Amino acid sequence: xxxxxxxxxxxxxxxxxxxxxxxxxxxxxxxxxxxxxxxxxxxxxxxxxxxxxxxxxxxxxxxxxxxxxxxxxxxxxxxxxxxxxxxxxxxxxxxxxxxxxxxxxxxxxxxxxxxxxxxxxxxxxxxxxxxxxxxxxxxxxxxxxxx
Numbered sequence: 437x438x439x440x441x442x443x444x445x446x447x448x449x450x451x452x453x454x455x456x457x458x459x460x461x462x463x464x465x466x467x468x469x470x471x472x473x474x475x476x477x478x479x480x481x482x483x484x485x486x487x488x489x490x491x492x493x494x495x496x497x498x499x500x501x502x503x504x505x506x507x508x509x510x511x512x513x514x515x516x517x518x519x520x521x522x523x524x525x526x527x528x529x530x531x532x533x534x535x536x537x538x539x540x541x542x543x544x545x546x547x548x549x550x551x552x553x554x555x556x557x558x559x560x561x562x563x564x565x566x567x568x569x570x571x572x573x574x575x576x577x578x579x580x581x582x583x
Contacts, residue, residue, distance in 0.1 A: 441559045447514045451554030463553070467525060470579070472548055475528035478538070480579050489533045492541040504555075505548030514547060523530045537541040553579065 437511045455463070478490040485494070497505075508514055523541045528534065534542065556575045557567045559565050564571055 439524065440518050442513065442516045446511070446517050447554045449511055449513050450508075450551045451557055453554060453557050453564060454471070456566070459567065459572070463550075464524065465577070466576060467521075467550075469576075470546070471525060471528055474542070474545070475532040475534075477531045478534075489535045490538050491535050492538050495538070495541065495545060497545065501545070501552070503550050504552045505544050505546075508544065508551045510550070515546055517550065518543050518573065528547060537550035549579075 440457060443460050443463060444455055447453050447459075474495055475490070477496045478494040481494040481496075482488065482490045488492075508517075511517075525542065525546060553575060556578060557564050557571050560574050560578075561572055567575075
């Protein structure tokens with residue numbers, strides 16, 4: 437899987453945790469699931485507004501996520517992760533079309549979601565340094581409730 441060293445550095449910088457190859461796979465699954473969720477939510481808003489193409493304002497971006505997007509932009513590792521996300525984020529479901537501006541914004545959104553994920557492990561267990569499967573499952577459950 438591409439990007440393992442970059443993601444290891446990112447998770448260390450963003451959340452103070454160490455991840456391994458299995459965690460990187462979990463992270464990719466997490467991102468894929470969030471792509472679908474954001475795509476469906478954005479598609480619905482765009483349709484309600486009489487459009488077929490999702491614009492950035494159609495994405496469900498909360499003030500908390502905006503804060504995490506800003507935190508992502510301040511990380512030294514942000515450029516590496518942006519490149520990785522551009523290469524690895526899978527396409528949305530077939531009935532969803534992102535506008536060009538939205539495609540650019542999505543990389544930042546996923547950067548912010550990734551920062552929030554990295555930080556969530558310490559909220560779930562303040563002593564964790566290397567998250568277990570249980571930590572990942574709990575973090576995913578939290579995000580499923582909110583995003």
